[in-house]
Amino acid sequence: DGGITQSPKYLFRKEGQNVTLSCEQNLNHDAMYWYRQDPGQGLRLIYYSQIVNDFQKGDIAEGYSVSREKKESFPLTVTSAQKNPTAFYLCASTDSGTGGFGYTFGSGTRLTVV
């Protein structure tokens, strides 16, 4: 079955470390997105990519980086510059031009700073 796979499900980071969250989709979707979820704040867009080798900053990109070398993969790196990285991270994908109707979300990665 097609879908989005996020790994790992739980991730622990020490202060000053970079960590990379994986997001893979086999839906042949063009666009991919990373959202951050905090209690009481909904989901906020970190980065998005419409096509391979191209991506744009979302509303809260500071302290994060991404790459889009393959259509099916959109990894997110949380760098040491992100001062408050503890959150739930959701990856999503959609066909470009569907107006959001074709959004598919992964099951998320919970990142905790220890």
Added chain:
Amino acid sequence: GNSVTQMEGPVTLSEEAFLTINCTYTATGYPSLFWYVQYPGEGLQLLLKATKADDKGSNKGFEATYRKETTSFHLEKGSVQVSDSAVYFCALIWGTSYGKLTFGQGTILTVHP
């Protein structure tokens, strides 16, 4: 810019009670509106949608009507079940936003037997 405001939660109901979760939006033009549901430990699933004024989205007993005059998209269900316990998000997409969803803050719903 675009924004979505949901009613404060959490909402706690008894089984078979009537549910309303309020959602209002601010957007230029005519956005498409969505309700997503998130069950514990999972990602988001699309619950229902509406693309133009007066459209009614419906799914699994939930309904929401796109009200342009009040810029609202309130979620309703006539009789909730314990299995409806989840977090509900109102969201919008507008124009050439390249598919970027703008979300409300989410409302936690707990239904007791």
